[in-house]
Amino acid sequence: MAITWNRDRRLLAVALALGIFLVDVVTPLGVASAVPYATVILLTLSRPQPRFTVAMAALCYVLTILDLFVSVGPGSTEYWKVLVNRGLALFAITVTSTLGIQRNRAAEESRKHLEVLARTQRAQTVEHLAMAIAHELNQPLAACSLQAELALALMPASMETGGTSQRLRPLLENVVEQSQRASSILRSLRELVQNGRGERSTVAPNELVKSALRWFEPSARPHRIRLELELAQQLPSVVGDRVQLEQVLLNLLQNACDAFLSSNAVERTITLRTAVSMGGVRISVSDSGPGVSPEIEDKLFDRFYTTKPDGMGIGLAMSRSIVEAHGGRIWLEHATAPSGATFTIELPPEAPELS
């Protein structure tokens, strides 16, 4: 369907261009064909690739100039008037196609960025799930191994060969061994996931906030959310993975946005603040939404806990594990304002030199 639609459009554009030319030739009006030809160019802009637009612009050029020769001869008194007229038409075609192509290129670029971001997010979610499962499974394995060892320790050291305890011993030893083995498999899985990420560099907190905001702005705009910045000057830098930290901020921003949408809030303001603190640098995200009810406050950062119909309960848990991997903390500020929620991240400052 999409292909035919595109082809139809192309045919339509060509037909329109020729139609305008015919009208121009047939009527002795010497009309400025600038505006109709601009429409032809606009029609071609639905395709992201500029090739067809350029081709059509060229065709319009040719037709415009051709018409000059066909409709009026060089000797005519109208000649100069028509010449200026055609010049304006050429100018309009050029401007329309250049602007259109530029706009298309910008849109394409932003779509690609969003795609990369979505892919990173997906990859991180999978990584986080793997880590979570590895952690959850390790607990019962630890209990299992420990209790089997206890059973071994409690077993009477019977001398008689072929006695019950003599036969039980190797079985229990195997339980211990296999739980240790399973756990070491999980450990290597975790290491595999961890090795694939975590590029550390010096990050300026204010830059981090600004860049997260740049990413978030396009999705906030249609919901008429006002974004405010209160940045402290002369903040110490932090060390970490820029993409991951940005992801944490984006998660918090997205949560704020979801809170507005699910509550149909009228007043929609998100404020991002940075500040120096005892523990280093604090970055907080405050929204003017309905806030977090006390019943769910304790479970907010738990894995697989969610209040959203299509949520997985990964966002805040993942944010917490990222922040903690950076030696920082994340928490929900106890509300002082009448409404809204404030999440704060604290990250340690870049150490001068860690031995």
Add this chain to the structure above:
Amino acid sequence: MSETIFIVDDDPAVSHALECVGEFMNVPVRSFASADDFLMSVPLEATGCLILDLMLEGRSGLDLLRELRQRTSTLPVIVVSGHATVSIAVEAMQLNAITVLEKPFRLNDLMQKIEFAFRVDQSEREVRQEREAARSRIGQLTTREREVLVLVAKGFSNKQIAAHLGLSLRAIEDRRARLMRRLDSKSVADALMLLQRANMQPSDLVSC
């Protein structure tokens, strides 16, 4: 005072297994599912050791450890963790943790660490008791006796002290004998040892 193994772990299976270890070692066990539960029900001067999981729901294990040290508790802590990062392990050790054990730990490792923790706790308690005893003895001295003790500690002879304070040699000798009796010390070395045990400098004497 009986030694107890305190457990803070939010996984009931692990918690139960640890309780079994305590039972096996014939040591009373008390387990808690969260940092706050522990802080609310266990007094600061509790004796024994704490087996602390790092990954807790709510306040983290490291938070609890920090809080304990801030409240000047010296309770030995064995940190256990599913996957401890180096930085977390370093911080735990800086907060005076006995060790960081990675799950799943072996029974023998765990029991060795628990016994070690008990010994650490015991000696910590003895040091504290000695310090309290020494401090209370020193506390019995009068201001004048303290004056003399400071000068004795600095190595002055009785004659020099008499000249310094503008008193007779006889008065200084009396005062010195009295203060040695009060400190239950036979020699200057004994008295100085007492000061050291009380963790005090001679200069602290005048102020207190």
